Amino acid sequence: MPASPEKSSALRMGLLIFLGLAVLTALEFAMAILLAFWQLLLLVSLFKAGLVLYYYMHVSRLFEADQDADHESYAYRLATNRIGLWLFLVSDAFIFGGLLISRINLLGLTRPELNQVLGLSVTSVLLISSFFMNRAETAMAHGDRRQFIRGIGVTLFLGMLFLAGVVGVEWQIAAFGPGDGVAGAIFYAMTGFHAFHVLTGVIFLMVVLRNGLRGRYSVEKHWAVEACAVYWHFVDVVWIFFYPALYLIGTVL
Amino acid sequence: MKKFFALGLVRGLSWEIIGTALGIGFVTLVRLLIGLPAWKAEPAVVFGALLGALFFLVGVGAVDDWFKWAVGRETGEHFDDSHPGWRRYFGASLDHKVIGIQYLVLSLILMSVGGLFALIFRTELAEVQMQFLTLNQYNTLMSLHGMVMIVSILLGIAAYMNYLVPLLIGARDMAFPRLNAFSFWIAVPAGLILLSSLFLGGFDTGWTGYPPLSARAPLGMQMFFLGVSLAGFSSIFGGLNILATVIRLRAPGMTPFKMPIFVWAALATSLISLTATQLIGLSFQMVMLQRLFGMGFFDPAKGGNPVLFQHLFWFYSHPAVYVFVLPGLGLISELLPVFVRKPLFGYRWVAMSSLGIALVGFLVWGHHMFTSGMAEYLRVPFMYSTLLVAVPTGVKFFSWVGTVWRGKITFETPMLFLLASIVVFLLGGLTGPPNATVSTDLHLHDTYYIVGHFHDTMFGGYIFPFFAALYFWFPKMTGKRLNERLGQLQFWLITPSFVVLSLWMMRVGLLGMRRRIADYDAALGFEASHLVMTVAGFLIGLSLIVFFINVWYSLKKGPPAIGNLWNSRSPEWQVASPMPVHNYDQPFEVVGEPYDYGLPGSQYIRFKGEK
Structure with a gap:
């Protein structure tokens, strides 16, 4: 099937945003080494989060006017579902906000000693997974089922890889356990809460993959795919803030 | 079987x-x-x-x-209604009216349990020295009284929001009926887990669960934390559902400033419960993790900070009191015009005052921590932000007075409860600023004065409006009107005894009685006061028994309630009682102002096909 112009431009935009995010992440890493200036890191994180919110999570769809005034129609319910999902994300953001506040309160401008290579690797894995998630959603919205399935599959694999990297490797090789001092406590709490969300996202992806393979989604009706994508990107946004908070800002304890 | x-x-x-x-x-x-x-x-x-x-x-x-959706199966709009009659209240249902009544019943059950706890330890307090409770039992009952009542209140407001919001805005159901059923049913195991702490060693921290004490309390502490965390999900998803419903499913013509005031109050409440609730969950889960895995968030020996817990905890638990009272205050504004036959005074201001209280409420949590050792420069900003809450609250009082002013008042039971709630909430409101002011709070903190103030706000802002609304909408829910004489009896039992109880609480508090204490020195001379409070407490308990007798009697023997019983303009009273399954057979359109009582020719709603 030849790609329609809208589809290729949507895919191009997805790639562009991904490249932007990758460059910014590299910049963050370099800045943390060279400048140790947390205000700049915060600015970059906010900018990255803004990019994901706008281009990957389509926050502007919330404010689109209703095409159909009938409360029972699919279009109207879809818009209601979007509002419901976003309200949930707002609520969820308060947990992660609370964890960040706790981290700042307890550790200030110090951080636990962690493996920087591993940190950058899992961050990259999550970022790349977000790119493929976006591709999969774009493909579904334009009716390209093969690319959709491929995208979901890659995202799922990368999600599991991230989990393996954090829980399977980072937690095992860290020089401290959850009971060793407050830095350990906050590190395991933040990565643990985040990993739990990644895990639910992975389960969500499995459900979408299964139903996608059975052809249950169409160009018009694929709310589950969209919800899965938005949720997955949200988990990514959380990591955009958690990564510098745990790995980059301040000095090693 | x-x-x-x-x-x-x-x-x-x-x-x-x-x-x-x-x-x-x-x-x-x-x-x-x-x-x-x-x-x-x-x-x-x-x-x-x-x-x-x-x-x-x-x-x-x-x-x-x-689960069906996850495997790609379609589902009907409602569960198969295999249980007709009373049975449907004992199983999962998607109908918001059934869920609302389920919430109401569970809330009343928990209210009775919490009240019973209070009576038990109140009896212990009537005399100096310990008579029949151990110190651990006293602490457990006192702490559980607090949290069981809070859960009961959360379920009570959820009951009214569930039952009323879709009816008032003309929706067929909530935006997410399955999430609605989930929100209710998770509260049941939450309540059971919370109460199981009684049998697992109890706990002794009070309802606040501050570490480091909670980090080494008996096992019951964990059940307390877990139960509250689960109940929190009920509140979060309930709030989410209300917000989505109000945003999306209003009847045509119902612009924001034509919504009933109760819907505004539900909106403001839901904004708080959606967001802030996560932080009490987080703070409790952090203590749970500290106990389970030795993670030292709040353990100074490991570099943790116990005051951090208080910040996280109060960031929810102060706005939570607005979650408790805002729906009640909304109910007062909603029902007052019906009984005085006059428009609500200053509708727009009242609508905005609910949002104002909710938003200012996010900025005041530090006033619980004036004595906690938090940074001293934070005290004055928190003092001023707290005093600021009086402004939108004052707007509400002004509106109530303006509404009642020269009205044609009739004194049915709901109206009596409304008037009592205004008076009692005023008492609670006026005793607040001394606690908000740093210099006096340092003296009042952790005394019975706070207990008296808090119970005044809860009774004025929740209990009295709760009963007013129950007497008002009981006919809509069941088709039977509650007996008026028993209602008046309940009212005259509960109101004077409650006022005495709270005033005496404040009295002994000002004289130096500490809160949460199982025993006190006879030389302080509080014994007579405590006896008065205990007797008052039992009278409140008696009034609840009268209420339950009334419910039983009215359901069995009461005459059917037909038509627009209270002569209300609200849409739900324009159709049959009890409400039909899918609410309105004919959708309606909003054509006028909601509270224009007494204005000839004014109309609020028009059903489709009607002139």
């Missing part, structure tokens, strides 16, 4: 027992496999209780449809 086991609730409870046993067994097995001593009560019981709660949800059928 077979029918008994077909009830969703019974199935859910059986599943919960199985799940708890499995969870306990699983943890024990894992510990055995990795070579630890097999039995350790705390992790096993916590995991068991958590798994039991999840199993309950599966057993009761609240998550059936989501």
